[in-house]
Amino acid sequence: MSTEREELIRAALEFGRRAFPEDRPTGEAEGEFNRAGWKQLAEFGLFGMPVPASHGGLGLGLGDVIAVMETLGYAIADQGLLFSANAHLWTNVIPVLIYGTAEQKQEYLPRMASGEWIGANAGSEPDAGSDIFAMRTRAVKTATSYVLNGTKTFCTNAQVADVFVAYATLDPALGPMGITSFVVPRSTPGVTVGKHIDKMGLRTSPMGEVIFEDCEIPLANRLGREGRGAQVFECAMEWERGCILANCLGVMRRQLEKAIAHCQTRKQFGKSIGKFQSVANRIVDMKLRLETCRPLVRRIGELKDSGKAADLEAAMAKLYVSECYVKSSLDLIQLFGGYGYTTEQGVERDLRDAVGSTLYSGTSEIQRNIIAKCLGL
Amino acid sequence: MDVTEMKNTVREFILAEFLPGESSANLKDDTPLRTSGVLDSMATLKLVSFVEDKFGIEVEAHEAGVENFDRISDIAALIERKKGA
Ligand SMILES: Cc1cc2nc3c(=O)[nH]c(=O)nc-3n(C[C@H](O)[C@H](O)[C@H](O)COP(=O)(O)OP(=O)(O)OC[C@H]3O[C@@H](n4cnc5c(N)ncnc54)[C@H](O)[C@@H]3O)c2cc1C
Numbered sequence: 001m002s003t004e005r006e007e008l009i010r011a012a013l014e015f016g017r018r019a020f021p022e023d024r025p026t027g028e029a030e031g032e033f034n035r036a037g038w039k040q041l042a043e044f045g046l047f048g049m050p051v052p053a054s055h056g057g058l059g060l061g062l063g064d065v066i067a068v069m070e071t072l073g074y075a076i077a078d079q080g081l082l083f084s085a086n087a088h089l090w091t092n093v094i095p096v097l098i099y100g101t102a103e104q105k106q107e108y109l110p111r112m113a114s115g116e117w118i119g120a121n122a123g124s125e126p127d128a129g130s131d132i133f134a135m136r137t138r139a140v141k142t143a144t145s146y147v148l149n150g151t152k153t154f155c156t157n158a159q160v161a162d163v164f165v166a167y168a169t170l171d172p173a174l175g176p177m178g179i180t181s182f183v184v185p186r187s188t189p190g191v192t193v194g195k196h197i198d199k200m201g202l203r204t205s206p207m208g209e210v211i212f213e214d215c216e217i218p219l220a221n222r223l224g225r226e227g228r229g230a231q232v233f234e235c236a237m238e239w240e241r242g243c244i245l246a247n248c249l250g251v252m253r254r255q256l257e258k259a260i261a262h263c264q265t266r267k268q269f270g271k272s273i274g275k276f277q278s279v280a281n282r283i284v285d286m287k288l289r290l291e292t293c294r295p296l297v298r299r300i301g302e303l304k305d306s307g308k309a310a311d312l313e314a315a316m317a318k319l320y321v322s323e324c325y326v327k328s329s330l331d332l333i334q335l336f337g338g339y340g341y342t343t344e345q346g347v348e349r350d351l352r353d354a355v356g357s358t359l360y361s362g363t364s365e366i367q368r369n370i371i372a373k374c375l376g377l
Numbered sequence: 378m379d380v381t382e383m384k385n386t387v388r389e390f391i392l393a394e395f396l397p398g399e400s401s402a403n404l405k406d407d408t409p410l411r412t413s414g415v416l417d418s419m420a421t422l423k424l425v426s427f428v429e430d431k432f433g434i435e436v437e438a439h440e441a442g443v444e445n446f447d448r449i450s451d452i453a454a455l456i457e458r459k460k461g462a
Contacts, residue, residue, distance in 0.1 A: 133418070170438070175418040177425075177438040227438035230422055376397040 005067055008060075012068045015044050016075025026078040028349060031196075031203040033160050037081045042115025046072075046085060051097060056110035063301030065089075066246045070297070073250025077346065079353045080204030082247045087156040087205070088112070090240035092119025092165050095232050096183060099224035104183060108163065120161035122152040122184075122210045123233060129154075130366050132167075133176040133230055137212060139168035141226075145219060146182065148190070148212035156360075158193050158208030162186050165236070166212070167229050174227065181229035183221050190215030201352030234311075240361045242300030242314035245321040248357060249297060251350060252290045252325060255332045258347070259283050263335060273335075282331050289324040296320055312374040319367035322357035329354040383432070383453045390427050391449070395420050406450040411443050421446055428452065434459040 019040040020026075026034055041047070049065045051057025060068075072082060093112045096104060111117040128135040137150025148168050155164070163185050169178040184191060194209030224232045260283060263274030273279045296317040303310040329351035333340035340347045358364045378386070388404055395415060396404065410416045416424060424446065425436050434456060436445075445455040 174438045176422050177418070177441050228422075228426075230419065231426065234419075374397075376395070376399070 005064055008064055009067050009071050012044075012071035013075050015040075016072050019044070020076040020078065022077055026081070026204055028078075028080070028203050031198060031206075033084070033206050034078060034081045034204055035160070037078060038084070038115060038118070041072075041081070041085055047089065047093065047115040048113035050089065051093060051109055051113040055097070055105055055113060057113040061301065061305040062243070063298065063305050066243055066297060066301045069243065069246035070249045070253075070294075073247030074253050075250070077349075078204055079247060079251060079350075080202040083202045083244075083353075083356075084118075084157050084160075084205040086240065086244045086247070087121060088119045090243055091121035091123075091236045092163065094239045095165055095181070095223060095236045098235060099181070099232050100183075101220075103220065104223065108183060112163070117162035118157055118160050119163050119165065120155045120157035120210070121236065122155050122158075122164045122166035124152060124154045126151065126153050130363060132233065133169075133179055134172075135167060135169055135179070136172070137166075137168040139170050139180055139182070139217075141170065142216075145216045146180070146222065148182070148184075148215040148217060150212050151194070152210040152212075154197065154207060155210045156205055156207050158210050159196060159206040161193075164191070164210060165223060165232075166210070167233055168212075170227065176230035177227050179229035179233065180226050181223040181232040182217050183223050184212075184215070184217055188215055188217065200355065201349070202356050203352075237361055238309070238311055238314050239304070241318035241367070242297070242304070242310055244361055245293075245318060245325065245357060246297050248321060248325045248354070249290065249294055251353075252286070252293065252328045255328050255350060256283070256286050256290055259286060259332055259335050279335065282335060286328050286331050289328055293317075293321045293324050312371060315362075315367040315370040315374070318361060319364050319371065322354075323364060325354040325357050326351070378432075380453055380457065383456055384449050386431060387424075387428065387449050387452050390431075391415070391424065394423060394427075404449070406453075407448050409447055410449075411447045416446065424452075428456060432456050432460065 045058050048057030049060045050062060052059045076082060096108050112119055123132055125135050137148060139146040139148050150168060166182050166184050167179055170180055171178045190213050192211045194211050197207040199207060263279055263283060264272050266273050299313050300310050300317055303313060332347050333351060336345060336347050339345050384406055388401060392399055392401055392404060421441055425441050429436055445451050
């Protein structure tokens with residue numbers, strides 16, 4: 001590891017511990033978005049890390065951003081906030097950076113990179129989840145604009161978003177070739193944020209419906225080519241799948257440390273429970289999972305930093321890390337016994353957060369389908 | 378690039394991306410791609426992007442259907458038409 005990356009990790013750890021002391025309540029039960037925390041992440045420079053300096057960012061490689069994310073996942077208890085940060089980075093910042101015109105980059109990137117604007121991804125619909133390109137939201141082209149009509153659901157950050165990267169079809173008969181993507185500021189007439197969607201985990205990350213009703217979007221706000229929105233979406237998903245679980249590596253590291261400390265101190269039958277082989281084995285499995293997950297996520301950084309595609313690797317990382325994250329969270333509860341099941345210890349929260357990781361950015365089944373396809377099956 | 382080279386470039390891409398391990402002898406100029414299920418709509422989109430980048434042409438959404446993307450020979454014909462236009 002380069003000394004620069006080591007320095008970055010040290011800075012992220014120091015920042016995370018200072019700005020988010022563990023005993024500070026984070027509005028989990030109420031499902032409150034931590035706007036002050038968002039500002040702190042912004043001041044730390046998180047949202048501009050993958051953005052070139054010419055657009056107001058720090059111009060770091062993805063490997064560095066992943067290392068920072070892993071460290072923040074370790075240092076910060078509020079995974080909902082970090083989830084919101086990930087949604088903003090991979091489904092808004094990156095698509096605008098890769099597909100945006102010079103004008104779009106100039107207009108949106110500095111605000112996104114500084115964290116002044118929060119982005120949300122408006123892709124899923126009530127009848128188009130895994131089968132995302134069956135979406136019904138229509139875009140009708142006029143001489144000067146596209147007019148959007150339709151309802152999006154499951155939009156992370158919807159309530160707090162200033163801008164949406166939204167997808168609509170010009171003609172459902174064209175399948176994926178009909179999908180077109182747009183950058184839609186929230187202030188655009190015809191955009192409404194609908195009902196809040198309450199979740200079992202990641203509760204501090206807001207989620208809601210977004211409704212487009214005769215929403216007129218200037219031609220200049222189309223992101224990428226007409227009919228190539230599926231490509232923009234797939235690109236965003238490749239980055240998101242590959243990177244969104246970096247935080248979870250940090251959580252798994254924290255869980256491992258917690259497990260060891262607990263099993264060394266908790267005594268039953270006159271000895272520490274870690275001395276019972278079946279207890280120790282559970283911790284051994286946690287350690288193995290963490291060590292086998294890490295290279296999969298780090299590989300995405302290496303591939304992207306050398307300009308390579310990572311569809312297969314991102315799907316493998318997403319599938320494996322999310323499933324390991326759930327197992328690690330279940331293991332920690334088991335090791336804590338009844339105390340792990342109570343809300344007091346904060347251990348059960350990890351499990352509620354972890355379950356979502358096997359669903360968002362494509363379910364585990366969909367990741368398996370992608371991997372199988374890459375293998376020629 | 379002549380038509381044979383064009384077809385071979387497309388063939389190599391399809392083999393590498395969608396049929397790993399398959400022998401090039403089994404992917405003939407007239408092997409059905411879309412109607413046989415070798416290419417689904419997402420794979421077609423990937424192939425369209427490759428063809429655009431490689432041959433410097435633009436394919437419109439309505440041109441990416443079965444009539445132009447079901448066989449390597451159809452794809453090569455489309456490229457030729459576009460390049461000649
Ligand atoms: C925490 C969270 C945050 C999210 N944030 C966003 C966001 O910001 N923006 C956004 O647009 N969406 C977001 N989503 C939506 C997410 O992308 C979808 O929930 C996901 O793609 C699955 O779609 P679905 O919920 O409609 O389930 P369905 O597609 O109905 O799937 C139901 C079940 O069927 C299985 N299934 C479906 N098709 C297949 C198949 N072909 N092969 C095998 N199994 C299959 C699935 O794996 C799943 O188990 C979020 C979801 C969650 C949980």
